[in-house]
Amino acid sequence: MRRYSFPALVLHALRGHQHWPRVLRSPDPRPVYDAVIIGGGGHGLATAYFLAKQHGMRRIAVLEKGAIGLGNSGRNTQVVRSDYYHLPSSKFFERSLQLYESLSRELNYNIMLSQRGKINLAHSPHEMEMQRRTTNAIRMNGVDAEMLSVEDLRRLEPALNFNGRYPIEGGSVQWRGGLARHDAVVWAFARAAGALGVDIVQGCEVTGFLIENGRATGVETTRGRIAAPRVCMAVAGHSSVLARKAGISLPINSMALQAMVTEPVKPMLNHLLMSAVVHVYVSQSDRGEIVLGGGADIYHSYAQRGGLPAMETIAQAAVELYPSLGRLRLMRQWAGIVDITPDTSPIMGLTPVQGLYISGGWGTGGYKAIPAGGETMAWTIANDRPHELITDFGLGRFAEGALVDEGAASGVAH
Numbered sequence: 001m002r003r004y005s006f007p008a009l010v011l012h013a014l015r016g017h018q019h020w021p022r023v024l025r026s027p028d029p030r031p032v033y034d035a036v037i038i039g040g041g042g043h044g045l046a047t048a049y050f051l052a053k054q055h056g057m058r059r060i061a062v063l064e065k066g067a068i069g070l071g072n073s074g075r076n077t078q079v080v081r082s083d084y085y086h087l088p089s090s091k092f093f094e095r096s097l098q099l100y101e102s103l104s105r106e107l108n109y110n111i112m113l114s115q116r117g118k119i120n121l122a123h124s125p126h127e128m129e130m131q132r133r134t135t136n137a138i139r140m141n142g143v144d145a146e147m148l149s150v151e152d153l154r155r156l157e158p159a160l161n162f163n164g165r166y167p168i169e170g171g172s173v174q175w176r177g178g179l180a181r182h183d184a185v186v187w188a189f190a191r192a193a194g195a196l197g198v199d200i201v202q203g204c205e206v207t208g209f210l211i212e213n214g215r216a217t218g219v220e221t222t223r224g225r226i227a228a229p230r231v232c233m234a235v236a237g238h239s240s241v242l243a244r245k246a247g248i249s250l251p252i253n254s255m256a257l258q259a260m261v262t263e264p265v266k267p268m269l270n271h272l273l274m275s276a277v278v279h280v281y282v283s284q285s286d287r288g289e290i291v292l293g294g295g296a297d298i299y300h301s302y303a304q305r306g307g308l309p310a311m312e313t314i315a316q317a318a319v320e321l322y323p324s325l326g327r328l329r330l331m332r333q334w335a336g337i338v339d340i341t342p343d344t345s346p347i348m349g350l351t352p353v354q355g356l357y358i359s360g361g362w363g364t365g366g367y368k369a370i371p372a373g374g375e376t377m378a379w380t381i382a383n384d385r386p387h388e389l390i391t392d393f394g395l396g397r398f399a400e401g402a403l404v405d406e407g408a409a410s411g412v413a414h
């Protein structure tokens, strides 16, 4: 992988930053690969990277219909954490957080991990009891979590409105939770996968599957047919659209999830805060903007915009928690399409079509899962059976009724 020395950086600066060598190759698709990954978001790129790195596969393509990272992986609010309730989710997301903790070194790219602590606010004695139960479960799963008193919160977040319509009673925290720069995560995986020989083909939409005797043999694309004995779908927001082309029906609701940022201000918000009652989450970006998000828009849509009612609700809720935010202007708003499953857990692993794999149903929370999602899907594809960390997340659970209900752990955004 290319590393720049200090003199090389100075030289480029003196040249007015012209003529930088390309970081990514821009290959044409080849007619045959050992594995094709559909979707150039974090999950697709991480899966390709781990297939090449840990399983020695060399002829791999990531096919992206637009440009890499312009789907949900570049639209999210960057929250990483592992405070899940059920053991299968806890193990999986904890593995992901651990991988995040060493990802900058692994990929030689600063992903700007900021473990500033993720706080859940509680607004009633009953909510305090529920958070205590969840906190105990998380600790029994071996993950860090602790309760916070209202005095703790006054010290940690002095700008909060403690006596609003829903007074703050206390809360809970995962100190290792926080944020990581989403563009950096995408580009780090893309650059590292490219350096291992993975073809990342942008502007190449998969329009259908080649299936013979129940087995995937390749894909139809806008740039021709590509043969491959292993095909993986990693197309958050469009999982059911694509799976249907292989004759697979997924239990997914697709909706817009919005986020927005205010104009930048001096540091005023020290942690990542979520309130499930007021229904908003907030953090402050490195540039000083206040990042706001809340629940998904309540109607089904494939328009990556989001509507005014959800935006108003989120802004109102933020002002309720932090009245001083009422003085700020919103600078930008955007949305991504999230694929929500009945239990809000992902769908990962094999499909009824042999050689066709899925990493989808990530809903509102798949960014934090990118490293472990990539690692476990790569293992699954290489071995044609589910990695032990994802056996509970198979598509079959919906027929068997073995759901992994993580609705509450999805936080505010569902």
Ligand code: FAD
Pocket: 038, 039, 040, 041, 042, 043, 044, 063, 064, 065, 066, 067, 068, 069, 070, 071, 072, 073, 074, 075, 076, 077, 078, 079, 080, 204, 205, 206, 207, 234, 235, 236, 237, 238, 242, 257, 258, 259, 293, 334, 335, 336, 337, 338, 359, 362, 363, 364, 365, 366, 367, 368, 369
């Ligand atoms: P994506 O990044 O969406 O990549 C899928 C790619 O597939 C896209 O680039 C798309 O163009 C491509 N594609 C689709 N169809 C085809 C096709 N037919 N052929 C070729 N390519 C195709 N998660 C968290 O953990 N923490 C958060 O703070 C958080 N905040 C969020 C905030 C918002 C506003 C949104 C929208 C989501 C948020 N999420 C969060 C969820 C998270 O962003 C996603 O779960 C995650 O990014 C999914 O990654 P992915 O690689 O599967 O999908």
Ligand code: PYC
Pocket: 077, 079, 080, 081, 281, 293, 364, 365, 366, 368, 410, 411, 413
């Ligand atoms: O999964 O933590 C999360 C999250 C926060 C905002 C959207 N998703």
